[in-house]
Structure formats: structure tokens, C-alpha cells
Amino acid sequence: xxxxxxxxxxxxxxxxxxxxxxxxxxxxxxxxxxxxxxxxxxxxxxxxxxxxxxxxxxxxxxxxxxxxxxxxxxxxxxxxxxxxxxxxxxxxxxxxxxxxxxxxxxxxxxxxxxxxxxxxxxxxxxxxxxxxxxxxxxxxxxxxxxxxxxxxxxxxxxxxxxxxxxxxxxxxxxxxxxxxxxxxxxxxxxxxxxxxxxxxxxxxxxxxxxxxxxxxxxxxxxxxxxxxxxxxxxxxxxxxxxxxxxxxxxxxxxxxxxxxxxxxxxxxxxxxxxxxxxxxxxxxxxxxxxxxxxxxxxxxxxxxxxxxxxxxxxxxxxxxxxxxxxxxxxxxxxxxxxxxxxxxxxxxxxxxxxxxxxxxxxxxxxxxxxxxxxxxxxxxxxxxxxxxxxxxxxxxxxxxxxxxxxxxxxxxxxxxxxxxxxxxxxxxxxxxxxxx
Amino acid sequence: xxxxxxxxxxxxxxxxxxxxxxxxxxxxxxxxxxxxxxxxxxxxxxxxxxxxxxxxxxxxxxxxxxxxxxxxxxxxxxxxxxxxxxxxxxxxxxxxxxxxxxxxxxxxxxxxxxxxxxxxxxxxxxxxxxxxxxxxxxxxxxxxxxxxxxxxxxxxxxxxxxxxxxxxxxxxxxx
Numbered sequence: 001x002x003x004x005x006x007x008x009x010x011x012x013x014x015x016x017x018x019x020x021x022x023x024x025x026x027x028x029x030x031x032x033x034x035x036x037x038x039x040x041x042x043x044x045x046x047x048x049x050x051x052x053x054x055x056x057x058x059x060x061x062x063x064x065x066x067x068x069x070x071x072x073x074x075x076x077x078x079x080x081x082x083x084x085x086x087x088x089x090x091x092x093x094x095x096x097x098x099x100x101x102x103x104x105x106x107x108x109x110x111x112x113x114x115x116x117x118x119x120x121x122x123x124x125x126x127x128x129x130x131x132x133x134x135x136x137x138x139x140x141x142x143x144x145x146x147x148x149x150x151x152x153x154x155x156x157x158x159x160x161x162x163x164x165x166x167x168x169x170x171x172x173x174x175x176x177x178x179x180x181x182x183x184x185x186x187x188x189x190x191x192x193x194x195x196x197x198x199x200x201x202x203x204x205x206x207x208x209x210x211x212x213x214x215x216x217x218x219x220x221x222x223x224x225x226x227x228x229x230x231x232x233x234x235x236x237x238x239x240x241x242x243x244x245x246x247x248x249x250x251x252x253x254x255x256x257x258x259x260x261x262x263x264x265x266x267x268x269x270x271x272x273x274x275x276x277x278x279x280x281x282x283x284x285x286x287x288x289x290x291x292x293x294x295x296x297x298x299x300x301x302x303x304x305x306x307x308x309x310x311x312x313x314x315x316x317x318x319x320x321x322x323x324x325x326x327x328x329x330x331x332x333x334x335x336x337x338x339x340x341x342x343x344x345x346x347x348x349x350x351x352x353x354x355x356x357x358x359x360x361x362x363x364x365x366x367x368x369x370x371x372x373x374x375x376x377x378x379x380x381x382x383x384x385x386x387x388x389x390x391x392x393x394x395x396x397x398x399x400x401x402x403x404x405x406x407x408x409x410x411x412x413x414x415x416x417x418x419x420x421x422x423x424x425x426x427x428x429x430x431x432x433x434x435x436x
Numbered sequence: 437x438x439x440x441x442x443x444x445x446x447x448x449x450x451x452x453x454x455x456x457x458x459x460x461x462x463x464x465x466x467x468x469x470x471x472x473x474x475x476x477x478x479x480x481x482x483x484x485x486x487x488x489x490x491x492x493x494x495x496x497x498x499x500x501x502x503x504x505x506x507x508x509x510x511x512x513x514x515x516x517x518x519x520x521x522x523x524x525x526x527x528x529x530x531x532x533x534x535x536x537x538x539x540x541x542x543x544x545x546x547x548x549x550x551x552x553x554x555x556x557x558x559x560x561x562x563x564x565x566x567x568x569x570x571x572x573x574x575x576x577x578x579x580x581x582x583x584x585x586x587x588x589x590x591x592x593x594x595x596x597x598x599x600x601x602x603x604x605x606x607x608x609x610x611x
Contacts, residue, residue: 086567087564087565087567088565089526089527089528089564089565089569090527090528090565090569091565091567091569092567092568092569092570092571092608094567095567095608096608099607099608100607126567127473127508127510128510128566128567128576128579129567130579130580130605131579131580131581131605131606131607134605135607161460163460165460165466165469165470166469166470166473167469167508167510168469168472168473168508168509168510168511169508169509169510169511169563170507170508170509171564171565182469183461183466184463184465184466185463185465185466185467185468185469185494185496185500185504186465186503186504187503187504187507188507188508203462203463245569245570246570247528247531247532247569247570247572248527248528248531248532248569249531253569253570253571253572254570255570285527289526289527289565319569321527321528321531321569323531327531332527332531335525335526335527335530336526336527338525339526339527339564339565342564343564345507
């Protein structure tokens with residue numbers, strides 16, 4: 001299938017370095033010139049609403065609508081934040097956009113800041129992205145030098161300052177209110193909502209938080225029009241391209257920008273080169289660790305927000321993890337449960353206590369000490385977490401266990417009865433409980 | 437820590453950076469993470485002394501600094517080795533064999549997870565997803581990613597570091 005790259009067009013151009021010169025040579029920063037001539041902030045917001053762009057961070061909320069929730073009084077200070085905290089297991093698309101084409105994202109931030117009337121924006125980048133942070137520092141300096149950023153831009157109509165805020169290792173800071181707390185110099189504990197950041201965000205002011213890939217789409221929407229964007233991909237509800245990070249047992253893991261709406265099978269076979277060693281696929285996580293596991297029976301599902309939701313998972317962050325037939329599902333679910341237990345912020349007790357309880361039971365099963373009644377207990381504990389916490393983390397952490405139990409309950413049972421894995425050559429070693 | 441080596445102030449260079457950091461935010465407390473990152477770069481880890489000078493510099497109480505310090509995994513309360521090895525253990529790396537790579541690091545260094553070699557050169561940790569899933573298994577050492585790890589590659593990396601090579605942060609897939 002032939003299609004046009006949008007977000008990856010520059011970085012796939014041979015010799016492209018991501019410098020300001022390279023970016024401008026390929027048409028960069030034309031969008032802000034166009035906006036300055038042709039659009040009021042309200043018109044820009046309207047354009048993005050008409051494009052039907054939805055957030056690429058995980059929740060898929062319509063971007064223009066998010067902007068439109070801000071109070072209209074221009075006298076109120078407001079902020080823009082770029083969520084560059086990419087930490088969802090299986091996801092590494094933003095990292096590449098930052099490292100290879102930083103100006104595309106910066107131009108997107110200038111557009112977003114103009115639309116919402118923000119004078120200051122913060123890029124919250126995870127502390128592990130040391131190289132990415134250096135690239136962004138350099139790109140920001142270039143943008144200031146060229147007059148795209150500063151106190152007096154858009155012909156004196158506004159001023160926009162962008163700053164890099166480097167995190168220090170905490171998955172939860174990708175949750176947007178935890179991200180705000182973190183910028184404010186606190187522990188990254190999500191806030192109770194409402195009020196939402198649109199009215200009470202950073203420093204209690206109206207705030208928009210957009211993901212790197214979301215922002216990177218904006219220059220293209222301005223240059224080519226809302227109708228163009230709304231017509232590509234899987235319109236009307238999932239237009240545009242999407243960068244999927246494919247990892248696990250595939251021949252060519254990597255980031256692939258594809259039109260939304262192609263099938264999971266096409267992504268895995270045609271782009272990621274199929275499964276290693278001609279093995280069969282057992283499981284796919286379509287949207288990062290927070291998304292439910294799917295079976296190979298779902299390979300023909302379309303990759304768009306609605307279609308993935310219909311088969312009981314979510315498009316989430318676009319992190320697609322592929323597992324072959326030799327992968328033990330109990331082992332895989334335990335691996336992700338350990339991730340969540342490590343990353344729970346501890347604010348809500350169902351999540352804090354539940355996550356480590358789930359890990360204990362899962363370890364017991366994995367290591368051959370499980371009991372049949374553990375399976376019901378797992379479901380019961382998950383039910384005590386999902387929907388009972390103030391952020392989406394609680395719903396996310398139960399996804400691996402509940403979905404693997406639903407599709408591969410027999411593997412759990414085999415583990416408990418046979419005290420070993422059903423598949424592969426992992427040949428579970430019996431270890432003492434608590435052993436790791 | 438030797439009581440005679442009590443840390444009482446930032447260097448002039450760091451102090452200059454702190455002044456610049458403070459211009460970015462309407463609120464002093466927002467400078468806390470950047471200043472802690474800076475303090476760690478300057479002093480190696482955030483000891484109680486360092487916590488106190490950070491608190492004083494930002495008009496915060498030490499507990500306000502401590503609660504943040506203990507929340508973020510990249511901030512170290514205790515000294516770590518010259519090279520901090522942070523190996524990803526999450527699913528995509530595990531599917532690519534990170535358990536074997538971990539075993540190899542442990543064997544080569546003769547230490548367990550969370551421990552530091554006797555010569556103070558290496559600390560070994562497992563960490564959660566580093567966003568290197570397409571180039572798994574991956575490790576981060578002093579801010580530099582090393583990806584597509586094999587046992588042989590681990591041997592080379594450790595040999596280079598023992599010879600004093602500095603880890604250089606590079607783009608995805610380049611190291």
C-alpha cells in the first residue's frame with residue numbers, strides 16, 4: 001500500500017540532521033508564517049477542531065476541543081506543556097521525533113501556544129532522555145536565535161518562551177496532572193479531577209498538555225488544511241497517520257508511521273517484517289502496557305481508536321508488543337505487573353496495596369506455588385482497583401492480568417497444576433516464595 | 437561521609453546555572469527538580485548536606501526536598517559507582533533476552549542487583565522501560581544508551597569503561 005509519510009518525512013530524508021537549516025529547507029516554520037498572516041488564535045483552534053486530530057499520548061482526546069475548554073478571558077495567564085515523558089512500556093516513537101526532528105515539535109508548540117494564548121510553555125522530558133534533552137536545548141537555542149521564540153514574535157503580536165523541564169525517573173509523571181505537580185517541584189502525584197487542567201492546571205492556571213506526536217502534527221495541518229488531515233487515515237473519528245512502535249518477536253522492530261486504519265496484521269507483517277523464526281503469534285499488546293493483550297484472532301482488526309476499543313483493548317500510546325507462541329502469558333503478565341507495582345505513585349490505596357498484592361500472587365503462580373483459588377482472587381483484587389483510583393493508572397495496571405486470564409486461563413491453570421510453564425523452554429525453576 | 441568533607445555550598449558555576457533556572461518559573465519551588473539534577477551532577481549523590489543547601493537555596497524546608505528526592509528513581513540518596521548501569525527489565529527487553537544480559541552483567545562484575553563493585557567503578561541496577569523497546573535489550577550507563585545488547589557487546593562496553601572511556605549519549609540505535 002502506498003501512502004505518504006507526514007511526521008517521518010523529514011527524518012527519513014537522507015542526510016537530514018534535524019538542524020534548523022535542514023528543517024527550514026524542507027519547508028519548516030512556514031506554518032507559523034502562515035498562521036501569523038491568516039489566522040487569529042480562535043481561527044487556529046477552529047482549524048484543529050475541524051481536522052479531528054486526536055491526542056497521540058494515550059487517551060486520544062480531540063486536541064482542538066481540549067484547547068477550546070480554556071477560559072476565553074485573555075487576561076488570565078495560561079500555560080502550554082509538552083508531554084515528552086514517554087514511559088509507556090513498548091513505546092519509543094516520541095524519543096525518535098525528539099532526537100531526529102526537534103523543530104517539528106517546537107513549531108507545533110509555537111502554534112499551540114499561539115492558539116491558546118500561552119506566553120510560556122514547558123517541555124517535560126523524562127530524565128533518561130539525556131541525548132534528546134541535548135538535542136532540544138540546541139534546537140530551542142536555534143529557534144530563539146532565528147526569532148521564532150522570544151518575548152516579541154508574530155510581528156510583535158505575542159511572545160512565547162519555551163523551557164525544557166527534565167524529569168528524574170517516574171512513569172506516573174506522564175499522567176498529565178502528575179506532570180504538572182512535577183513541574184511545580186513536588187512528587188508526581190496525580191490530582192483529583194475535576195477541576196481539569198483546562199481551568200486549574202499549572203500554578204492553578206488554565207493549562208493545555210499535549211503529547212510530542214500530537215504537537216508534531218500541527219505544522220502539517222496548518223500547511224495543508226484541516227480537510228486534508230481529516231480525510232487521511234481512518235476518517236472521520238481516527239484521521240491522520242500514527243506512529244506505531246513495534247517491538248518484541250518481530251524481524252524488524254522499530255517505529256513505523258502508517259495511516260490509521262491499517263490492520264494489525266499489515267503493520268506486523270508488511271512493516272515490521274513478520275514474526276521471528278516464522279513462529280506463530282500468540283499475543284499482541286496494541287497500545288502500550290496499559291492496553292489489554294489481544295490474541296492472534298484480532299490480527300485483522302483495524303488500527304484506529306474505535307476498532308481497537310471494540311475488541312476490548314485500546315490504541316493507547318501506539319506501543320505494539322508482539323509475542324510469539326513460545327511466550328508464557330503468566331510470565332509476561334507478571335513482568336508488566338512488576339512494572340506497575342514499581343511505578344504506582346502510592347496516592348490511592350487500592351492501587352498502592354493492590355499492585356504489590358497482585359505481584360505476590362503472580363509470582364507465586366509463576367514459580368509453581370500457585371493455588372486454583374488464586375485465579376479468582378486475582379480477578380477480585382483487580383475489581384477492587386479498576387475505577388477506584390483518581391487516575392487511569394488503576395485501570396491500566398489490571399489490564400495485563402485480566403486480559404491474559406481471559407484469553408489464556410488454561411496457561412494459568414497449567415502453571416498451578418503442573419508447577420511449570422505450558423510453553424517454550426523456560427522450564428520454570430521452582431524457587432522459594434519471595435524469590436525473584 | 438567524612439565529617440570534614442561537609443558540603444556547604446554550590447560551586448560558582450552551579451550557582452550561576454541556578455540563577456538562570458530560577459528565571460524560567462514564576463515559583464521558586466519549580467526549580468527543585470532541575471536543581472536536584474544539577475546537585476547530583478555536581479556532588480554525585482544527594483546527601484543530607486546537599487539536601488540542606490538545596491532547601492536553603494530554594495526557600496524550602498528539608499522535608500520538602502526529601503519527599504521529592506525519594507520519589508524519583510534517578511536521584512540517588514546514597515553514593516553510586518562511577519558508572520551507574522541501569523538495565524531495562526520491562527517486557528520488550530525481557531522478550532529480547534534481558535534476563536540473560538542481566539546474568540552476564542552480574543557474572544562479569546561479580547555483584548548482585550543494586551550493588552556496587554568493591555573498586556567503586558560499577559553499580560548495577562535494573563530499571564523499568566527506557567523507551568528502547570525497538571532496540572532491545574537496552575541499558576543506560578551514566579545517561580548514555582547502549583542497545584541491541586549481546587554478551588559480547590556487554591564485554592566490550594565493560595572493557596571500554598574499565599579503560600576509562602566516557603559513555604557518550606547518542607541517538608536511538610547508534611550505540
